[in-house]
Amino acid sequence: MQNITIYIDDKKLEVESGKTILEVCRNNNIEILTMCHLEGVLDVGACRLCLVEIEGVNKLLSACTTKVAANMVIRTSTERIKRYQRITTELLFAERNHMCSVCVANGKCELQNLGYKVEMDSIRYPRLFPQCEVDTSHSWYVLDHNRCIMCTRCVRVCSEVEGAFNWSVKNRGYQVRIISDFNTPWGESTTCTSCGKCLHACPTGALWPKAIVQGQLDKKPEIIEELMAKRKMGL
Amino acid sequence: MDSKKKIATVCLGGCSGCHMSILDIDERILDVAKLADIVKSPIVDGKEFPEGVDIAIVEGSVTSDEHWHEIKLIRKRSKFIVALGDCAVMTNVTGMRNYFPLQEVIDEAYKNSVSNDAEGAEPNDPALLKLHDKVVPLQEVVKVDFIIPGCPPSADTIFYVLFEFLNNRIPNLSEVNKLKYG
Ligand code: SF4
Ligand code: SF4
Ligand code: SF4
Ligand code: FES
Numbered sequence: 001m002q003n004i005t006i007y008i009d010d011k012k013l014e015v016e017s018g019k020t021i022l023e024v025c026r027n028n029n030i031e032i033l034t035m036c037h038l039e040g041v042l043d044v045g046a047c048r049l050c051l052v053e054i055e056g057v058n059k060l061l062s063a064c065t066t067k068v069a070a071n072m073v074i075r076t077s078t079e080r081i082k083r084y085q086r087i088t089t090e091l092l093f094a095e096r097n098h099m100c101s102v103c104v105a106n107g108k109c110e111l112q113n114l115g116y117k118v119e120m121d122s123i124r125y126p127r128l129f130p131q132c133e134v135d136t137s138h139s140w141y142v143l144d145h146n147r148c149i150m151c152t153r154c155v156r157v158c159s160e161v162e163g164a165f166n167w168s169v170k171n172r173g174y175q176v177r178i179i180s181d182f183n184t185p186w187g188e189s190t191t192c193t194s195c196g197k198c199l200h201a202c203p204t205g206a207l208w209p210k211a212i213v214q215g216q217l218d219k220k221p222e223i224i225e226e227l228m229a230k231r232k233m234g235l
Numbered sequence: 236m237d238s239k240k241k242i243a244t245v246c247l248g249g250c251s252g253c254h255m256s257i258l259d260i261d262e263r264i265l266d267v268a269k270l271a272d273i274v275k276s277p278i279v280d281g282k283e284f285p286e287g288v289d290i291a292i293v294e295g296s297v298t299s300d301e302h303w304h305e306i307k308l309i310r311k312r313s314k315f316i317v318a319l320g321d322c323a324v325m326t327n328v329t330g331m332r333n334y335f336p337l338q339e340v341i342d343e344a345y346k347n348s349v350s351n352d353a354e355g356a357e358p359n360d361p362a363l364l365k366l367h368d369k370v371v372p373l374q375e376v377v378k379v380d381f382i383i384p385g386c387p388p389s390a391d392t393i394f395y396v397l398f399e400f401l402n403n404r405i406p407n408l409s410e411v412n413k414l415k416y417g
Contacts, residue, residue: 093325097330097331097334098416099321099327099328099330099331099417100321100327100386100416100417101321101327101328101386101416101417102328102331103417106417107417112416112417115414115416116409116412116414116415119409119414120414121324121382121383121384121408121414122318122324122325122372122374122382122384123325123372124374126375127325127326127330127333129330129333129334129369130334131334131335132334
């Protein structure tokens with residue numbers, strides 16, 4: 001691959017072309033907040049947390065889906081970006097029902113950690129408080145729509161890594177929901193292999209095993225990358 | 236002249252857990268007492284919220300007419316309001332009834348619940364507070380000056396915030412890694 005010169009936060013970098021801005025930042029220890037990005041599966045640019053400023057481009061672009069180009073001038077932590085990150089985080093909390101104190105993921109949740117990172121002390125927007133279903137029909141696993149942030153990490157892991165295609169998405173806007181098979185209870189799925197990968201991929205308390213209680217959730221999203229590597233090698 | 240600051244603590248729609256956390260300050264309450272008087276608190280007495288309070292620490296959300304009037308009064312009579320705990324800040328457990336119509340929630344508690352007697356009468360004494368349709372956090376009703384999330388916030392966090400304010404410094408929870416939900 002050909003090397004190109006780019007500038008990130010006033011630092012001059014020689015990087016391989018064809019990489020995303022996110023990859024380059026992670027390789028150079030430049031912090032980018034992400035939520036829908038998961039190592040091992042394709043990026044979709046859903047959460048809008050990884051937005052960066054690029055000189056000459058009016059709108060902010062997502063670092064996970066934008067590739068570097070020669071002489072790009074990128075900024076990752078301007079006041080404008082920080083403001084958007086905080087707003088995005090608050091909206092993620094406001095859209096569904098996040099009551100951390102009674103959530104299975106309390107203390108082990110990527111969304112909570114994101115809140116701390118963006119210094120969120122409260123949610124400034126009115127909360128929707130939608131009535132959400134909790135699907136407990138699977139013998140071992142639970143899908144709690146109250147805690148889902150629609151990152152679609154579960155959808156991509158199930159299709160790209162496991163190859164089962166159990167999860168997909170229905171509706172749009174605030175009515176958007178993750179569905180199992182053709183919008184049927186998870187326990188009745190004819191595609192789910194009960195591999196449990198989606199549980200590890202899920203950043204919040206939306207997908208979890210029934211066999212655990214609060215404080216014991218042990219998600220390992222990093223195994224997805226390993227599993228994908230093995231899959232590519234045909235193992 | 237007494238230069239001590241006046242602190243008040245109040246519990247609105249909360250479980251008193253945040254006040255338990257205040258008590259967990261333990262002997263550090265003596266450091267607070269050197270700099271401030273606690274003029275109102277569930278652990279002090281039950282009188283009306285006094286005038287001229289410097290720091291009002293409020294636990295719990297606004298769930299009823301009574302809470303609504305109380306927080307308005309607190310705002311009028313205090314220089315500084317600290318929202319203490321997830322319920323005060325983002326409704327937390329008290330907000331879980333917001334997904335349902337109020338009457339359904341009341342019926343569930345007083346009529347349908349298995350633990351009730353046969354009639355399942357809904358409490359309606361005029362002295363009781365009137366529940367609002369939706370529970371809201373403090374900052375949706377009044378201006379809040381400082382926010383401590385957490386269910387409950389730790390005693391360390393509460394003491395840190397109090398001590399900074401009493402020494403005329405502005406605390407910063409992010410800076411000292413004390414932000415916490417749940
Ligand atoms: S999913 Fe995370 S942020 Fe949401 S309630 Fe659970 S612990 Fe809190
Ligand atoms: S358990 Fe495996 S197969 Fe089933 S939905 Fe999750 S990722 Fe897909
Ligand atoms: S269930 Fe979890 S992984 Fe799937 S979209 Fe919701 S938050 Fe993301
Ligand atoms: S991580 Fe890039 S949009 Fe979510």
